[in-house]
Amino acid sequence: MKREKNLSAGHGAFGSADTGDTSGYGGLVRTSTSWGSSERPFGSYFDEVVDDLERAYPDFADAIEQVVVYRGELTLHIKREKLVEVALILRNKLLFEVCLGVSGVHYPTQTDRQLHAVYPLLSMTHNRRIRLEVSVSEADPHIPSLVEVWGGNNWNERETFDMFGIIFDSHPGLTRILMPDDWRGHPQRKDYPLGGIPVEYKGATIPPPNDRRSYR
Amino acid sequence: MGLEEKLPSGVVLTSVEKLAGYMRKNSLWPATFGLACCAIEMMAAGGGRYDLARFGMEVFRASPRQADLMIVAGRVSNKMAPVLRQIYDQMAAPKWVIAMGACASSGGMFNNYAIVQGVDHIVPVDIYLPGCPPRPEMLMDAILKLHAQISDEKLGPNRQKIIQEVEAAAMAAKPTHQLKGLLA
Numbered sequence: 001m002k003r004e005k006n007l008s009a010g011h012g013a014f015g016s017a018d019t020g021d022t023s024g025y026g027g028l029v030r031t032s033t034s035w036g037s038s039e040r041p042f043g044s045y046f047d048e049v050v051d052d053l054e055r056a057y058p059d060f061a062d063a064i065e066q067v068v069v070y071r072g073e074l075t076l077h078i079k080r081e082k083l084v085e086v087a088l089i090l091r092n093k094l095l096f097e098v099c100l101g102v103s104g105v106h107y108p109t110q111t112d113r114q115l116h117a118v119y120p121l122l123s124m125t126h127n128r129r130i131r132l133e134v135s136v137s138e139a140d141p142h143i144p145s146l147v148e149v150w151g152g153n154n155w156n157e158r159e160t161f162d163m164f165g166i167i168f169d170s171h172p173g174l175t176r177i178l179m180p181d182d183w184r185g186h187p188q189r190k191d192y193p194l195g196g197i198p199v200e201y202k203g204a205t206i207p208p209p210n211d212r213r214s215y216r
Numbered sequence: 217m218g219l220e221e222k223l224p225s226g227v228v229l230t231s232v233e234k235l236a237g238y239m240r241k242n243s244l245w246p247a248t249f250g251l252a253c254c255a256i257e258m259m260a261a262g263g264g265r266y267d268l269a270r271f272g273m274e275v276f277r278a279s280p281r282q283a284d285l286m287i288v289a290g291r292v293s294n295k296m297a298p299v300l301r302q303i304y305d306q307m308a309a310p311k312w313v314i315a316m317g318a319c320a321s322s323g324g325m326f327n328n329y330a331i332v333q334g335v336d337h338i339v340p341v342d343i344y345l346p347g348c349p350p351r352p353e354m355l356m357d358a359i360l361k362l363h364a365q366i367s368d369e370k371l372g373p374n375r376q377k378i379i380q381e382v383e384a385a386a387m388a389a390k391p392t393h394q395l396k397g398l399l400a
Contacts, residue, residue, distance in 0.1 A: 179330075180295045187329065195329030199322075200393040208327050 038069040045128055046074040049094065056093040057086065075118075075131040080143050083134055087119075087149045096121040096130070099146065101156035104164030106189045112137040115166050119146065119153075136166065145171040163188035233374070237367040240284075240310065244363075247283035247307065248276040249300070252290025254317040254349040261352035271359060280306040285362075286339070287355070291319035292332040304339045312366070314358055315341045318348045 041047050046069055053076075054060045063082035068075045078086050090096045098121065105116040113135035120131050134143050145168040146153045157168040158177040165186035168174055176183060185192055196208025223229070250258055261268050268274045277283040280303045292300055304313070315335050318324035321344045323333035335341060342365065345358040370378055 178295070193329070196327035197323075197333050199327065200391065202392060202395045202397040205393045210328075 037066045042067070042069045042074065044072070044074075045126075046130075049074060049128060049130055052094050053086075053089065057089045059085070073129075073131055075133050077133045077135070080134050080136060083132070084144050084146065084149065087132070087146050090121060090130075090132075091149055094123065095125040096123045096128075098122040098124060099150035099153055102146070102153060102160050104160040104166055104188060106164060108190050110135070114138045115141050115164055117143055117160060117166055138165075141166045142169050143167070144169050145174075147171055162186065165189065233369070233371050234367070236371060237369050240369070241363040241366040242272060244271075244273045244285045244312075244359075244366075245283045246273055246276050246285045246287055247280050247303065248278055249286050249303065250289045251292060251296065252317075252319065254289035254320070257349045257352050258287055258289045258316065258355060261355045266352040266356065268356065268359075271356075271363070273359070280304075281308060283307055284309075284311045285314065286311065287314045287316050288320040288335045288339075289316040289349075291324060291326050292335050292338075293330050294332060297332050297338050300335070301338045310369075312342045312362060313339050314343045314345055314355075314362065316345045316355060316358070317350055318346060321346065324348060 042050065050067060053064075057063070059082065063079055063086055064076055065079060066075075066077040068077065076086075087099075100120045100122060103118045103120075105118060107114055107116065114137060116133055116135045118131055118133050120129065122129050136143055141164075143166055145157055147157065147168075148170070154172065155177060157171055158174060160166050161168060161171075161174050162176045162178050163186055175181065179187065194208070194210040196210050198208060199206045250256075260266055262274050262276060273285070280286075284307060286304060286307065288300065304311070313335070315321045319326060319331070320335045321341075323331055325348075327333070332338065343358045343362050345354060347354050350358075369375065
């Protein structure tokens with residue numbers, strides 16, 4: 001698989017410069033997506049959740065890198081070494097009984113933290129939702145598994161491993177779940193080629209989208 | 217002064233090929249192979265409103281051993297391809313395949329790494345049914361066209377000869393992208 005990094009922030013959905021982009025997003029302007037920690041008060045129940053966590057977890061300042069409130073969601077950016085500790089506290093003390101899985105995100109431009117894993121949590125007792133986010137580099141994509149904390153994360157972590165190549169350490173059976181077992185590469189990474197074959201029409205051949213757009 | 221005139225009344229003469237074709241076309245057993253949205257239309261075709269039972273084939277068999285028609289309804293992913301081929305191999309001959317919808321016929325809108333670009337890469341297809349998804353009427357039309365094809369099917373050496381002729385014609389045919397059509 002050819003891997004190139006040319007996906008900087010810029011114009012167009014696929015970094016296209018000419019008329020080759022047929023997605024309709026050619027005029028899209030992307031801005032940088034990094035923002036720092038939010039200031040108190042966070043609003044809603046978020047202050048209460050953060051206060052509770054600070055009381056229940058003395059290591060808070062060291063383990064939590066950022067507390068971000070954005071678009072009505074509270075996200076705690078956690079160091080990966082502390083993830084399981086924080087998750088246990090959140091489950092046992094703050095009663096976040098449900099973890100709704102893990103999503104991967106790939107930011108090719110963020111040096112040393114290209115891969116993010118996002119865990120949406122739900123407390124059914126308090127009717128509260130927060131998100132945990134862990135970021136690692138492509139060179140060292142290891143995150144401790146949360147299957148021991150929330151058993152339902154088993155297949156979700158396999159999916160994130162399959163699609164993004166994040167390796168969840170101490171997962172009971174980390175194998176591919178969507179792609180065939182012998183597949184190479186991780187398709188949801190931004191630098192993974194879309195593939196496809198040229199389509200033949202009468203008198204013409206249309207190249208696959210991968211070659212028509214400038215993200216090839 | 218033919219043989220027919222000497223036969224008692226009520227006896228009809230035909231060829232073995234025609235008789236076998238008649239029997240086969242009226243006793244098609246489809247295998248369930250719904251893979252995506254086309255499967256919903258396939259189910260609708262089997263239901264009361266469109267009533268595939270008129271052609272005696274409303275019961276979709278879950279076992280390929282009991283089926284002789286595979287309706288590939290939906291896009292086939294690379295991971296599903298070996299499964300589809302195994303199901304096809306397990307069906308008892310003679311057997312037929314309908315590629316239902318754009319995705320099964322050509323990959324459709326999924327021109328990417330994950331989807332097989334036309335199910336004819338892995339199994340021989342008898343009828344390509346266009347549409348995204350095709351309406352149940354279109355599926356039934358495809359099935360009726362397949363019925364006509366089956367009832368005319370030759371047996372033994374005649375069949376081998378036709379297969380060879382079709383193969384030779386396909387090899388000699390001009391590729392689609394070289395056909396100019398109205399562009400010439």
